[in-house]
Amino acid sequence: MTTATPDLWHHYGRTRAANDPDVPTKFSWTWDQHTGPGAEILGDLTGAVVADLGAGAARHAAHLAVHHQPTHVDAIDASPAQHAMASGLYAELTPRLHLVHADVVDHLRAHPDTYDVAYAVFGAPDFTDPRVLLPVAARALRSGGRLVFSTLAHYRSGKPAETDVIPADVPAKLPDGSAATLSRWVLQAHVWAKLLKAVGLVDVTVEELPAVDGGPGTLLVTASRHRIAQWSA
Numbered sequence: 001m002t003t004a005t006p007d008l009w010h011h012y013g014r015t016r017a018a019n020d021p022d023v024p025t026k027f028s029w030t031w032d033q034h035t036g037p038g039a040e041i042l043g044d045l046t047g048a049v050v051a052d053l054g055a056g057a058a059r060h061a062a063h064l065a066v067h068h069q070p071t072h073v074d075a076i077d078a079s080p081a082q083h084a085m086a087s088g089l090y091a092e093l094t095p096r097l098h099l100v101h102a103d104v105v106d107h108l109r110a111h112p113d114t115y116d117v118a119y120a121v122f123g124a125p126d127f128t129d130p131r132v133l134l135p136v137a138a139r140a141l142r143s144g145g146r147l148v149f150s151t152l153a154h155y156r157s158g159k160p161a162e163t164d165v166i167p168a169d170v171p172a173k174l175p176d177g178s179a180a181t182l183s184r185w186v187l188q189a190h191v192w193a194k195l196l197k198a199v200g201l202v203d204v205t206v207e208e209l210p211a212v213d214g215g216p217g218t219l220l221v222t223a224s225r226h227r228i229a230q231w232s233a
């Protein structure tokens with residue numbers, strides 16, 4: 001007999017989805033979702049094949065599909081509730097926006113050499129063992145493709161990020177409202193950089209974006225797959 005895993009993202013973003021269903025006009029990487037750089041960090045997306053790793057309600061992916069000209073954006077999320085929310089909000093943006101209900105690791109493993117850009121905003125890299133996720137993410141990029149994600153610069157309590165690749169248990173809620181925990185990887189900048197270089201990614205940068213309004217600071221992490229030279233006869 002198999003037991004379904006409870007959806008720890010059942011409640012996330014529900015109020016906003018009900019009150020603010022429009023495609024966002026801005027893209028933000030930061031915790032506060034108002035400040036800092038935007039989609040320009042991803043480069044020119046014209047014609048690009050893009051993946052959002054842990055898209056939630058797919059707001060960022062919807063913004064890219066509407067305000068940029070990618071071939072398509074795959075908004076990937078494992079949570080049944082988040083996938084349903086994204087479908088309710090943005091299904092009409094198909095085929096430029098493709099809502100994928102899957103674990104990111106499984107999806108990326110099945111799609112090597114596929115993406116020009118893979119990104120996440122406090123998404124799968126925060127909640128998935130990076131030693132499992134980053135190798136498949138690197139492999140899923142095309143030659144010269146870019147991985148960009150935002151993640152916590154430190155714990156929400158203010159406690160410093162980890163100096164080793166270890167997750168913490170953070171509070172979550174079961175669909176019935178009772179308390180649970182999930183694993184979150186809150187790592188220092190140099191730890192992320194080392195992990196990315198270890199999977200063969202190049203041009204690794206990790207920038208700390210300042211906290212505002214008492215919220216936590218954000219790390220903005222970028223890396224690229226080595227460009228494979230094209231030889232012509």
Ligand SMILES: C[S@@+](CC[C@H](N)C(=O)[O-])C[C@H]1O[C@@H](n2cnc3c(N)ncnc32)[C@H](O)[C@@H]1O
Pocket residue numbers: 009012013053054055056057058059076077078079082102103104105120121122123124125127128
């Ligand atoms: C904090 S939410 C952020 C959602 C969205 N990026 C946003 O900014 O609103 C994290 C999301 O990542 C998803 N997630 C975490 N790990 C995942 C994985 N390995 N595969 C697919 N989705 C994942 C969760 O289901 C959740 O919807």
